[in-house]
Amino acid sequence: MAGPETETGAGGEAPSETAPEARAPDLHVAPGPHISNPALTTRGMMVDVLLALIPAAAMATWVFGLSALAQIAICAASCVVFEAVFTRMRGRRLSILDGSALVTGVILALSLPWSAPWYVGVIASLAAIGLGKIVFGGLGQNLFNPAMVGRAFVMISFAALLGAPAYVDPASALDALTQATPLTAAKQGAPVPGLWPLFLGVTNGSLGETSSLACILGGLFLCLRRTAAWQIPAGVILGVAVLAGLDNLLHPDAAWTVLHHLLGGSLLFGAFFIATDPVSSPLAPRGRFIFGLGVGILVYVIRVFSGYPEGVMFAVLLMNAATPLIHRATIPRPLGGPVPQKA
């Protein structure tokens, strides 16, 4: 700011004084962006996400029965109610109509096991909306993905209700529920399911994560609509694929291959629906790719080297914490060179 002013003052004495006398050109000075898409609203984006989640939710209902629908209803309703209560407490305009709380609730529900009791969903929603979102100032201000904050909260609180044993019900009539989740099976050295069941989603797992097909369908829709940035899922998948590929080269006869890593667990669900939250992920395309890559690498590290069978939740939360750093490292260079620094 100070630079150009002093330069004109020192260099030419005439221009700045005489300019107003000449016919003033009709210029509007405003900061960018100058062209925006009026159709791109928060509500529109949230509707897109909800549409994209339909295949995953339908698959969950097909595999897990009505408990999946009940879980989605509980989480979505309590998220919306908590959002209304907390925004009311802060004396802000009611923000439930933008649909963001609804999306948080549905994603949260789809990341829980089918067996989670009702209060798990309610407490997770309370933590997601209260601690994950409203405390930071509401939509657009949150550092961490609200749904994952809620899930982490109940995961640590109710380890017995959300750990690996909670997924298995040996007496169930549903075939998927009698077996351990694929990642737990892999961890314990049990026989792993084939790639085709993993791809279709007739395996055990959290509600929305089992079907890779449904996640890819919804994810491609989001990426083509540009509601989600394609760089993030690409980074996540690349990160896991490279590390798992290296491991596969070192142990060629291992039962758990690269494709198992990609199709099993909540990797694709997380890559397409959780990591792509536009609030808590970087803005620049390069930064988005770095963010995705980091999530992928962390997912692989947590899956293979930690006590948890799956690492998408913690990977996303950790990379959310790194987002401001990524922002700083990937500020795009403005047209005409970098912004001059103040002396």
Added chain:
Amino acid sequence: MAHDQPTALERFVNGILPENPVYRQLLGMCPTLAVTGAMKPAMTMAGATAFVLIMANIMISLMRGLLKPHLRILVFTLTIATFVTIADRFLAAFMYDMSKQLGPYIPLIIVNCIIISRCEICASKQSLFTAVSDGVGMSMGFALALASIATVREVLGSGTWFGLTLLRSQGEGGWWPAWGIMVLPPGAFITLGCLLGLVNWIQERSAKRQRARA
């Protein structure tokens, strides 16, 4: 100079709520976060801190005429360290389990800012009686703050209060789903944040009401 210092009664009352060490001054955060997982360790910590705070206030107030300005912090620290050592050894001798459980946090009372700030603000300037009432008031404020945080964390986190079962948790065959996270460190931060917000909100409301009345 002396006459514009608060009186003994004011010191006593201020310590409890208006200048509560935890909620208004944000001092002594280390024990506030570390030992409030349950009521028992929290109250032991509050008792030990109260002992050190009151005794240090008495000693400093008695020797306030002898303090040299450039050496006063050193004298404060030595005095506090003496009483912390006494408290630490006492707990180790008579409440061994509690001493084990509190671990390094008893010796860490020595760096609790509440105590040195009371020595500096009150005891080194005012009479013995004022210093004692200040120490008692501040100790009560500190105990109250620890009790409030520990109550929330213990009831939510394990369904008990002072070890008594209020809500039978699922681990013991009851119905209460204990919020494990509340006993862990994140629970301390969340509880402190929520209660701090609540205290600020109450403060703001009462201030607004007073302004409306005036």
